[in-house]
Amino acid sequence: MQLFLATLFRAAIASVIFALGLSGSAFAVEKVRSAGKAVYKKANCVGCHKWHGGGGGGYGGMALSLRETPLDTAGLTMVIRCGRPGTRMPYHQRGVYGDDERHCYDTSAEELEGAMPPRAHYFLKDRDIAAVVEYVQTWIQGRGTPGYDDCVAFWGADARRCKSMAPTRPDNE
Ligand code: HEC
Numbered sequence: 001m002q003l004f005l006a007t008l009f010r011a012a013i014a015s016v017i018f019a020l021g022l023s024g025s026a027f028a029v030e031k032v033r034s035a036g037k038a039v040y041k042k043a044n045c046v047g048c049h050k051w052h053g054g055g056g057g058g059y060g061g062m063a064l065s066l067r068e069t070p071l072d073t074a075g076l077t078m079v080i081r082c083g084r085p086g087t088r089m090p091y092h093q094r095g096v097y098g099d100d101e102r103h104c105y106d107t108s109a110e111e112l113e114g115a116m117p118p119r120a121h122y123f124l125k126d127r128d129i130a131a132v133v134e135y136v137q138t139w140i141q142g143r144g145t146p147g148y149d150d151c152v153a154f155w156g157a158d159a160r161r162c163k164s165m166a167p168t169r170p171d172n173e
Pocket of ligand 1: 064071
């Protein structure tokens with residue numbers, strides 16, 4: 001009997017730990033999304049790449065589609081950190097083109113001259129860059145045409161701008 005109880009007890013503990021683990025990981029996913037999304041908004045990726053990452057014409061010129069980008073983690077990190085010389089894609093890390101420093105593309109501001117990418121309005125720390133890379137990979141890259149669900153995930157369920165994308169619209173709206 002005692003052995004039975006002990007086994008039962010262990011099983012109960014195990015399932016509690018399992019449940020905690022599950023909710024923990026759901027929580028972790030949500031946390032990544034909100035941290036990454038906050039960076040995506042704050043650093044104004046939205047201004048050029050649009051909320052859905054589809055890019056197109058904006059005040060920064062033609063921003064490439066992050067939904068269709070073939071870049072991997074290292075590639076995304078590099079472009080966000082260093083910008084892209086010769087284009088309007090800004091660099092987001094302080095000092096990467098500073099004096100005698102060759103942190104990006106093995107080059108310097110002096111060598112790049114007119115091809116220097118613009119400097120971002122907000123500089124990002126390594127962990128912000130990692131968060132926004134993960135956000136792009138999880139919620140934007142490879143996700144096809146943006147739809148109602150993407151809109152609501154970004155702007156919230158009450159967002160008026162998502163209404164026109166809703167799959168079924170009540171007639172009286
Ligand atoms: C001022 C406008 C502007 C802002 C702000 C901006 N981008 Fe860009 N981005 C561009 C343009 C323009 C390009 C295209 C560069 C080119 O033609 O190669 C680009 C390219 C990229 C690329 C390369 C895509 C590829 O497939 O080569 C990535 C990744 C990217 N941007 C991510 C971001 C993220 C993330 C942010 C916010 C932290 C951001 N960008 C902010 C304008 C902008």
